[in-house]
Amino acid sequence: MQFINISHPEQKVTFPQAVVTGLGKGQGLFFPEQLEPFGDIQALLDLDFVSRSQVILQYLVGDSMEADVLNACVEQAFDFPLELKKVSGQVNALELFHGPSLAFKDFGARFMAQCLASFSTDQKITILTATSGDTGAAVALAFYNQPGIDVVVLYPKGKVTPLQEKLFCTLGGNIRTIAIEDDFDACQTLVKQSFDDAQLVEAVGLNSANSINVARLLAQVCYYFEAVARLPADTKAVFSVPSGNFGNVTAGLVAYALGLPMKRIIAATNRNDTVPRFLDSGKWEPRPTVATLTNAMDISLPNNFPRVLELEDRHGVPLQELLTSFAISDEETQGAVRALDAEGYLADPHSALAWKALTDGLEEDETGVFLCTAHPAKFIETLEDTLKRTIALPPALEQASAKQILSTEMPADFDLLKKYLLEKQKN
Ligand SMILES: *Cc1c(COP(=O)(O)O)cnc(C)c1O
Numbered sequence: 016m017q018f019i020n021i022s023h024p025e026q027k028v029t030f031p032q033a034v035v036t037g038l039g040k041g042q043g044l045f046f047p048e049q050l051e052p053f054g055d056i057q058a059l060l061d062l063d064f065v066s067r068s069q070v071i072l073q074y075l076v077g078d079s080m081e082a083d084v085l086n087a088c089v090e091q092a093f094d095f096p097l098e099l100k101k102v103s104g105q106v107n108a109l110e111l112f113h114g115p116s117l118a119f120k121d122f123g124a125r126f127m128a129q130c131l132a133s134f135s136t137d138q139k140i141t142i143l144t145a146t147s148g149d150t151g152a153a154v155a156l157a158f159y160n161q162p163g164i165d166v167v168v169l170y171p172k173g174k175v176t177p178l179q180e181k182l183f184c185t186l187g188g189n190i191r192t193i194a195i196e197d198d199f200d201a202c203q204t205l206v207k208q209s210f211d212d213a214q215l216v217e218a219v220g221l222n223s224a225n226s227i228n229v230a231r232l233l234a235q236v237c238y239y240f241e242a243v244a245r246l247p248a249d250t251k252a253v254f255s256v257p258s259g260n261f262g263n264v265t266a267g268l269v270a271y272a273l274g275l276p277m278k279r280i281i282a283a284t285n286r287n288d289t290v291p292r293f294l295d296s297g298k299w300e301p302r303p304t305v306a307t308l309t310n311a312m313d314i315s316l317p318n319n320f321p322r323v324l325e326l327e328d329r330h331g332v333p334l335q336e337l338l339t340s341f342a343i344s345d346e347e348t349q350g351a352v353r354a355l356d357a358e359g360y361l362a363d364p365h366s367a368l369a370w371k372a373l374t375d376g377l378e379e380d381e382t383g384v385f386l387c388t389a390h391p392a393k394f395i396e397t398l399e400d401t402l403k404r405t406i407a408l409p410p411a412l413e414q415a416s417a418k419q420i421l422s423t424e425m426p427a428d429f430d431l432l433k434k435y436l437l438e439k440q441k442n
Contacts, residue, residue, distance in 0.1 A: 016077030033045040068093060071240065092234065097238055108360065112389050135163055143167050146183075151182075158190070160189065167193065178415070209433070218440060236267075239266065239270035246382065255383065256282055284342050289316070290317060303315065308394075351368060352402065364394050366389065392407070
């Protein structure tokens with residue numbers, strides 16, 4: 016399998032090249048050149064999660080990785096459970112938050128970390144990533160103590176929850192964290208500027224672990240298959256995905272292109288609703304990012320969206336039929352948290368938002384799956400405030416919350432960041 020740069024289709028690379036370079040020429044995103052549906056979907060669905068994921072990922076990466084190397088990467092990356100829980104009659108929760116950072120981003124970050132370690136060369140690499148909260152923890156924990164790899168995480172100061180910050184800013188060692196005095200989009204811009212600086216890329220062996228890295232995207236395709244495998248046979252589910260950068264939705268659409276039976280996909284956003292407005296009007300009109308209760312989705316420039324369009328343009332995915340997108344307000348999200356709690360299900364605000372978008376339009380004969388992207392305790396302040404009761408912390412968060420934040424603070428200034436990265440390299 017070749018991966019093409021969707022901004023410059025003449026640039027074609029292998030999977031390892033796409034993973035190592037992160038972004039292509041002109042900041043273009045890499046994407047598989049071909050997506051053929053699997054012939055025997057049922058046989059695939061009959062496999063266990065790890066074995067099936069190995070088959071899917073082997074197809075996607077092609078012969079650029081030896082089977083035994085890839086299989087080991089998948090086994091080590093996907094070493095934690097996922098759950099499909101029935102919440103009410105037709106509605107199921109796909110819980111993707113049982114990994115080390117308690118968010119679905121563990122799937123992508125851990126697979127990417129394993130791949131990078133398996134391609135390891137002599138040169139030290141620097142993973143530079145921007146986070147609106149959960150990527151930072153997933154990436155930092157996936158790469159923590161990996162030899163030859165430094166991690167630098169940028170996050171918007173004061174815009175991630177205290178517990179999120181504790182999870183990734185307290186590790187030390189090869190993990191450095193910088194609180195940027197601006198919003199997430201500014202952090203993402205700094206990452207892109209860094210990749211545009213050829214001298215910097217070379218000097219520090221720059222790599223991105225953002226959802227723009229294709230390894231993360233491919234890993235996420237696997238849990239859509241697992242959800243379908245666990246539903247009663249021949250169910251064509253409606254998936255609802257809480258969306259920020261639109262990597263998760265893209266993975267669902269890739270699963271569809273690979274032949275996974277599904278009815279449709281809902282991309283649920285918060286008030287940062289660039290995509291729902293785009294799908295309505297055909298106009299791409301980002302507005303300034305606003306802070307919401309679902310902070311991991313406070314993104315008005317969703318950087319995976321070109322891949323969604325690529326799926327339609329080059330791979331024939333019928334977006335019109337398959338994809339809808341709705342914006343949900345904070346009040347509706349809180350209402351959803353309360354409604355789910357009343358049904359005996361505690362959901363974090365992101366997952367509750369997806370439930371709201373799902374149940375608003377679910378037809379009587381449809382089965383719905385909403386993706387639960389974070390453990391509820393990660394958003395304990397919002398949940399306690401919404402539900403007016405105390406919520407217990409899981410042990411991983413209990414431990415992290417006692418540790419000290421080790422972050423550096425910095426204005427959103429590329430020259431300062433560059434200086435920081437070059438100086439780090441000397442140590
Ligand atoms: C990152 C994140 C999202 C958004 O996922 P995208 O792939 O960026 O659309 C949703 N919920 C949580 C909890 C997240 O951490």
